[in-house]
Structures are given as structure tokens and as C-alpha cells.
Amino acid sequence: MEQTVRLFLEGYTTGKLSDFMDVTASPAEELLLERMDRALDSSELLKLNKRQAQYLALQNQINPHFLYNTLESIRSEALIAGLDRVADMTEALASFFRYTISKVENLVSVEEELHNCETYFRIQRYRFGNRLELSIECDPEDEEEIYRCRIPKLTMQPILENSIIHGTELKIGAGHLLIHLELTGKCLLIRISDDGVGMSPETLRKMNERLEKSGLALADRAPESEGGIALVNVNNRIHLLFGEEYGLHVFSMAGTGTDVEILLPAITSDREPRRGALS
Template sequence: MRENNRWKYISNRMFLLASVLFGFLALQILIQCILFFREEAPFWQVMLFLVFTVFFAVSFWVFVLRPYRRIQMMIRRILDGYILPDKSLFDQALLTPTMEEEIERMEQVLKSPEMMDLNKRQAQYLALQNQINPHFLYNTLESIRGEALIAGMDNIADMTEALAKFFRYTITKVENLVSVEEELDNCGTYFLIQKYRFGNRLQLHVLCDEENRESIMNCRIPKLTLQPILENSIIHGTELKIGTGNLTIRFEQTERRLIIRISDDGVGMDEQTLAKLNRQLGRGGKALTENEEKKGGIALVNVNNRIHLLFGEQYGMHVYSIRGKGTDVEVTLPIVTTQDREMEKV
């Protein structure tokens, strides 16, 4: 049934018409070549058909097919729940003047205060849903810890305690913004858990200007900003290298911005992979790539999108990497030192 209805779509009819026209031109080139070899047609006539056919094929690809596929991919991403890309990306592939008006209207609706409030309410509902009974998890982990202490397995007891502390921060603490100090404490807990797996193969360093240390530690950033990046650095960087892996978190404060750089000396990535990742992060929400499987914790794209939602698209994340040398993830945030009540809501 689906096959029978394929021709109801104007796009399919357009591609069929283009294919027929291209086939006709190719047939004419073949006929002109035969006539030329029979000395019944001049050479310039053959070349004219050939140049026109090539021009038609290239023009159709550049001005029709490629923009069509681009906008089709963007619409798929919107349907999958991604944020509406910058409207300027649609300008190269607008089908009709009406479509431009529809996109402007869609942008107004998606970015309206009512929609933002609805998103906040949905996030609040999900957060409350995740907290329905966290005490069962904590009590179970505490029971495991108690049994481990009785059995003299101190390492298992310490690991269980660290895991309970990590989940308590992740699940129970519902604020959108937390202090840098709290985020670093959670990173320390996560790193302690990883140390039981990697031992001395893994080292974590935190660097901060001592003059601005107190100010930086009191800055408020989105919860679970640093730990997912740290996890990504371990899984895709230091874990894959031979020898000791070093992870470094650097803080720099300017007049209006807090710049955080998470670095590793792992395997790094090639230029093509790096460019693809940065397109996906897409400073300003202009990412346009196919969905990729995300492994290990909260994806970098998730962190980046939360920063965009909270602070705007002028802030976010960018990745630098050299193959065989390591990777740096730079996070740019505004200086927030007081709790904005609207922003603190989940």
C-alpha cells in the first residue's frame, strides 16, 4: 500500500520528472555521437548536448537535491525532539514563500514563554518521578556496605559508600544550578569509583587561579556539567591508551564568563571525527548531523543543549583534539553567583 502511494508526494514526482529528462538528454547524446561517427552531425552539436546535460545534472544536484535532503534531515531532527535550528539554515531550501512563514511561526511557538514553561514543568515532573523512592536504593547500598564491613572488605564498603554518595547527588539534588565546588566534589566521588577500576593508571588534577579561587568555587553552573565530560574523557581517551592517563580540570574567570577546560592526554581523535563532533555540538544550536549512538553517561550533546536552554546559545561547549596527544573540552558559561529563582527550577 505504501508503494502504491509513493507517487502522491510531489517530491517523488519531481525526481521522476528530472530522471526522465536526464535520461532523454543522455539518449540524445548517444544519438548525436552515432550521427557524428556517421558524419551526419557536426562535433559542436554533440558537445552542446553533452555540456547541457552536465550543466543540468550539476545544477539539479546543487540547487535542488542537496538543499532538499538538507531540509529533510533538519525536519527529521525536529520531529525527533531536537531544538529548532537557526532559521537561516532553511533559507537555502525553502520550497515556497508559505513555508518561510510557517517556519517563522513554528520558531515563535517553540521559543514562546508558554512552551518554555511547559518544558520546565515536564522536566520537573520527570525529576519528581525519578525521586519516587530513592531511599530504597540508598538503603540497599548501605546494607551492602554494612555486610562488606562485617566481612572485612573495606574496599567494597568504600566503593559502595562512594556510589551511594554519587547517586544521592545525581538523583536527589533537584536544583538546576549548583556551585562549582559541589560539582567538583561530585567529580571527586566519581573519580574515586573509577580509581577502583583503574588504580594508579588514572590521575585527576584541578587547576584554578588562587586569587579567584573563592569566587570561582561559588559560581553556579548546571548540575552534572563536569562529570559527564570527565566520564567521556576516560572512556574515549585515557582508557584506550597504554600507561598513566592524566585528566585536568582548569578554571578561568573573566569579567563576564567562566571558562572550564577539561583535558586528557588520551588517544585523541582525527580531524574528521573532531569536525563532526563540533558540528554536532554546533555552537548556536546549528548542528545538523545524523543521530549517533552515545555511550557512557550523559552525552556531551545533552550537556551542551542544557547550557543553551539555561543561558542561551552564545554559551556552550567546543572540543579541541590532536590524534595521539589528547583532547580538550572547553565549556563557556556566564558568571552566575546568585540563585535566579526561575533558573533554579528543574
């Protein structure tokens, strides 16, 4: 028994400790060995989990490069074959994924976000053709300052996507999307509008009730079939970063369209503010 414990302490932990016993153990010793075996199993499991986590981390670093290289290969083949439309679509897709996956900053410039929205819209135009139009507008006098403002990454594109899926895609005929930006005091107001099918008063009420919940109330688990998951996620991130005085509010009328207003602090420095520090 003494030799078994010594082997355990010296790190000889392959297999069960009872395998090292050269004599019959007493009941007390068997109980001790059982407890040591359980500790050994837990330790090995932790080591295994750590190795798996390290492997997945490495895998996640490799996969984006594999994706970009594959898309670039497709683009090159398309250009050689004279398929300019396919090449352009592939380039847009690679640019969209590069922005979405690679950048890790919490805050990016409005200019970067708008560029990503335009890239995403390019991709959608291949699907909808001339059925879909996108406009971006702001006061020319404030444009430079607005474009330098820092906002949470992927604030606008998920809402733009939501407007297409739940708004313009469902209507008959062409659809128009508008991104309007303006400075109001110390705040930046972004309004994303569509002329789609809109919402009923009851659906609108439920949506705004969900958005009014605290950003810390991450237990919101409404099924995707109800829609609005993208809006809730963006709203939660804004609450967590800046406080509950900022966030989203939705205006809509059935058969007319929907406006999603995003209220954010107007900040232009690279330093990310503490939550609630801008109130």
C-alpha cells in the same frame, strides 16, 4: 434509550452503554450509542493513564530510598566483614547516586560539581587503579569566587566520563585528566583535558559542527556509536539556560589528547537567569 442516556450522564459508565438497553435501538440510536461508547473508552483511558502516571511518580520517589538503603546495608556488611575497600566503594557509589538522582535544582555551585567529579573518579579508580590520575586547578586568588559560581547540574561529570571512555581508557599506559577553571571577564571557563588517544581532524570537525547547532535543535539523533552524546547533551542544556553564546568547544589532536572547553556566565546568585539575559 432515554434511560440509557440518563445513566450515562449520572456516571454509570461500567461496561458498554448498549448493555443498559432494554429494547431494540433504532439505527440512529445505535450510532449515538456507538459514539458515546467511544467517548467512554477515551475517558476511561485517560483516567487509567493518570493513575499509571501517579503510580510511576510514587515509584520514582521510593526507588532512590530503596537504592540508598540497599547500598548502606552492603556497606555495613562490608565493614563488619573487614572489607574496607568494598565499604568505601559502596559509600562513593551511594554519594554519586544521591547527587545525581536526588537534587532537582537546575543550577548548583562549582564546588558541588567538583565534589561529584571527585566522587565519580573515586569509583573509576577502583577499576583503573594507578592507571588514572585526576588534577583540579585554578588561580588561588579566584578560587573562592569560582567555587561559588552557579553552573548547570551535571555539567562536568559527563564530560569527565567521556574523556575516560573515549580518551584515556583507549591508550596504553597511565592516563591523566585535568579540570582547569578560570574567570575571564564576566565568564567562567572550564577546561577538561585528557592525554588520551585524541581525535582525527575529520572527527573533530564533525563534533564541533554538532556542538554549533542551536540548543533548541533537539532533533540531533546521532547514534551513540559515534560518541560525543554526553557533550551534545550538556551543550544543549547550556544553550537552553543561557543562550547560544555559551556552550562547548572541542580541541583535539590524534595521539595527543583532547580538551573540552565549557564557557558559562560567571554568576554567583541563587536566582537562575533568563535565557540570553547575560549576553
